[in-house]
Amino acid sequence: MYADTVVEDKLVHKPKFIALLFVLSFVAFVFFNLTDTIFGHFLMPVIGDPATAGIFGRFAVAFVLAVIFTANIVAIGFLPTRYQVIIVWIELIALFLLFFYTFDLSMEFIQRKVWFMISQGVFTTLYVSAISIAIAFVLAMVGAVAKLSNNGFAFAIASFYTSFFRGLPLLMQVYLIYLGLPQLGWVIDAVPAGVTALSLCYGAYMTEIFRAGIESIPRGQWEASRSMGFKFGLTMRRIILPQAVPVIIPPTGNQFIAMLKDSSLVSVIGVWEIMFLARTLGTKEFKHLEMLITASMLYWMLTMVLEAVQSRIERRYRQKAER
Amino acid sequence: MSENAVEAQDGRGDVIVSMQGVSKWFGEFQVLKDINLELHRGEKIVICGPSGSGKSTLIRCLNRLEAHQQGTVMVDGIELHDHMSNVEMVRREVGMVFQSFNLFPHLTVMENCTSGPLWVHKMPKAEAEEIAMKFLERVKIPEQAHKYPMQLSGGQQQRVAIARSLCMNPKIMLFDEPTSALDPEMVSEVLDTMTDLANTGMTMMCVTHEMGFARAVADQVVFMDEGEIVERNEPNAFFTAPKSTRTKTFLSQILQH
Ligand SMILES: Nc1ncnc2c1ncn2[C@@H]1O[C@H](COP(=O)(O)OP(=O)(O)OP(=O)(O)O)[C@@H](O)[C@H]1O
Ligand SMILES: [Mg+2]
Numbered sequence: 316m317y318a319d320t321v322v323e324d325k326l327v328h329k330p331k332f333i334a335l336l337f338v339l340s341f342v343a344f345v346f347f348n349l350t351d352t353i354f355g356h357f358l359m360p361v362i363g364d365p366a367t368a369g370i371f372g373r374f375a376v377a378f379v380l381a382v383i384f385t386a387n388i389v390a391i392g393f394l395p396t397r398y399q400v401i402i403v404w405i406e407l408i409a410l411f412l413l414f415f416y417t418f419d420l421s422m423e424f425i426q427r428k429v430w431f432m433i434s435q436g437v438f439t440t441l442y443v444s445a446i447s448i449a450i451a452f453v454l455a456m457v458g459a460v461a462k463l464s465n466n467g468f469a470f471a472i473a474s475f476y477t478s479f480f481r482g483l484p485l486l487m488q489v490y491l492i493y494l495g496l497p498q499l500g501w502v503i504d505a506v507p508a509g510v511t512a513l514s515l516c517y518g519a520y521m522t523e524i525f526r527a528g529i530e531s532i533p534r535g536q537w538e539a540s541r542s543m544g545f546k547f548g549l550t551m552r553r554i555i556l557p558q559a560v561p562v563i564i565p566p567t568g569n570q571f572i573a574m575l576k577d578s579s580l581v582s583v584i585g586v587w588e589i590m591f592l593a594r595t596l597g598t599k600e601f602k603h604l605e606m607l608i609t610a611s612m613l614y615w616m617l618t619m620v621l622e623a624v625q626s627r628i629e630r631r632y633r634q635k636a637e638r
Numbered sequence: 639m640s641e642n643a644v645e646a647q648d649g650r651g652d653v654i655v656s657m658q659g660v661s662k663w664f665g666e667f668q669v670l671k672d673i674n675l676e677l678h679r680g681e682k683i684v685i686c687g688p689s690g691s692g693k694s695t696l697i698r699c700l701n702r703l704e705a706h707q708q709g710t711v712m713v714d715g716i717e718l719h720d721h722m723s724n725v726e727m728v729r730r731e732v733g734m735v736f737q738s739f740n741l742f743p744h745l746t747v748m749e750n751c752t753s754g755p756l757w758v759h760k761m762p763k764a765e766a767e768e769i770a771m772k773f774l775e776r777v778k779i780p781e782q783a784h785k786y787p788m789q790l791s792g793g794q795q796q797r798v799a800i801a802r803s804l805c806m807n808p809k810i811m812l813f814d815e816p817t818s819a820l821d822p823e824m825v826s827e828v829l830d831t832m833t834d835l836a837n838t839g840m841t842m843m844c845v846t847h848e849m850g851f852a853r854a855v856a857d858q859v860v861f862m863d864e865g866e867i868v869e870r871n872e873p874n875a876f877f878t879a880p881k882s883t884r885t886k887t888f889l890s891q892i893l894q895h
Contacts, residue, residue: 539740539799542701543754543806544729553757557744 327392337385344377420605436589444575447513454518459525480519486580488512493584509581528563561632568625651679660709669695671865682842684852687862693845697812701732733803737815739795741787747798748783754806773801777831793824813844861885
């Protein structure tokens with residue numbers, strides 16, 4: 316964020332706001348009736364058996380929770396920004412874990428399977444996504460140049476391509492390629508079929524990103540380059556694309572993160588990636604939720620790593636641009 | 639050397655650029671109306687005229703950044719038409735300097751200057767750098783060679799742009815309002831560079847409203863209005879005794895301040 320030098324009174328320390336916060340949270344907690352949850356169990360010494368605590372228990376639980384909630388927010392308000400971020404993150408994660416805890420998951424089962432999920436599932440997901448994004452990158456580059464050219468033939472093919480692959484659900488494309496190509500007498504394995512579908516689909520989205528990136532380079536760069544006698548290809552390669560790449564990199568990173576999760580769709584044709592393993596392993600022992608949550612956590616961690624990498628790359632390009 | 643080069647009678651060089659009956663439309667709107675203009679080898683022509691009169695379009699027709707629709711444009715004996723090879727031949731002989739410099743921001747000053755010789759003329763790197771250095775010295779900024787364009791002032795950037803064009807060893811230099819985007823204190827350093835260049839005998843065509851430069855350097859001043867060449871004369875006569883009323887009005891507006 317841009318630094319703001321004007322200091323305002325902290326909203327969370329105004330009595331009116333604190334009162335409002337308390338009332339709203341109290342009403343919300345009463346409304347959701349948390350007597351029968353873990354919170355009710357904590358308050359057993361006061362309200363007795365949650366099942367029979369009735370309206371009194373409902374209000375007592377809501378009151379205690381509202382007090383804790385409001386006090387917590389006011390307290391966090393005193394901290395410097397950095398610590399606020401850390402504490403809020405920790406609290407949200409704690410709530411999240413609490414939520415899972417209520418499912419009564421079998422940790423033993425998760426521990427038994429998680430290594431296989433990582434060595435087989437995460438590995439497959441990563442390499443399928445990486446190969447697909449690399450192919451998509453090339454497709455997008457070609458597609459963008461074709462869309463910007465005056466060649467009607469190239470433009471027609473490129474625009475049909477982007478329209479088709481952006482217009483169909485990815486799941487449909489996966490099926491079409493895996494089940495459709497063999498009809499033409501070309502049997503294709505699950506992994507190549509999945510990679511093909513992902514690359515074609517993301518290539519279509521990225522074509523538009525690349526086209527916008529190339530078009531963001533001022534017209535004068537074209538004119539200067541062309542007026543020096545540089546041919547179209549040379550102008551693209553040495554003048555336009557090197558300037559467009561820093562513009563293209565951040566949204567491409569986003570696409571990669573999105574693809575990582577969309578790669579779960581190729582589980583339907585039996586690629587042994589995270590989602591596929593979660594479903595098959597979970598079904599065998601009737602522990603669906605355990606495996607689904609494990610898979611979710613793995614996806615989440617992967618994206619967090621990728622986000623960190625992406626912000627690094629972006630910072631590098633920004634430094635280069637400010638040089 | 640062109641085949642149909644004709645030594646002019648009055649001691650000027652042969653005709654290197656000729657536009658005959660050139661017209662151009664943007665959709666319905668006619669930007670250039672039957673333009674006839676000749677430029678002799680070594681000659682310097684300044685083009686002026688009100689905004690929107692078609693000056694940029696005219697000068698851009700000479701290296702086919704714009705395509706004309708009627709008439710013929712010949713540059714050094716090569717006719718400009720849709721044929722790409724012709725266009726590329728002409729572009730190698732014609733240098734162009736833009737109002738907004740258009741240096742390549744991802745390349746250093748040195749790389750900007752060597753790009754043409756390296757990529758088009760396939761010159762060895764050492765030789766290209768030697769040439770680049772020679773022209774950077776000519777425009778008086780050899781010490782900036784390893785900076786990036788964004789680190790230079792506007793005036794310095796425009797001088798690099800001139801050096802970059804000169805590295806291609808052009809026969810003709812085109813300038814489209816090279817000083818209009820500059821802060822006033824930087825205008826003179828660019829005009830000085832252009833005057834130096836004119837003194838080396840370069841053939842130049844320059845769109846500018848810098849009347850001092852026109853007086854000092856131009857052999858001919860051309861006045862354009864609404865896509866037509868209204869008047870063409872030697873600078874002295876042009877400024878002291880303009881013939882058409884349109885020219886008079888324009889000059890009085892420009893010279894007011
Ligand atoms: N690509 C284009 N499409 C449509 N009209 C254009 C285009 N380029 C220029 N024009 C129009 O053509 C006319 C002449 O433009 P041109 O740029 O040649 O004028 P100019 O004399 O260079 O003016 P200025 O002093 O403002 O640079 C203007 O009216 C302009 O609006
Ligand atoms: Mg102009």
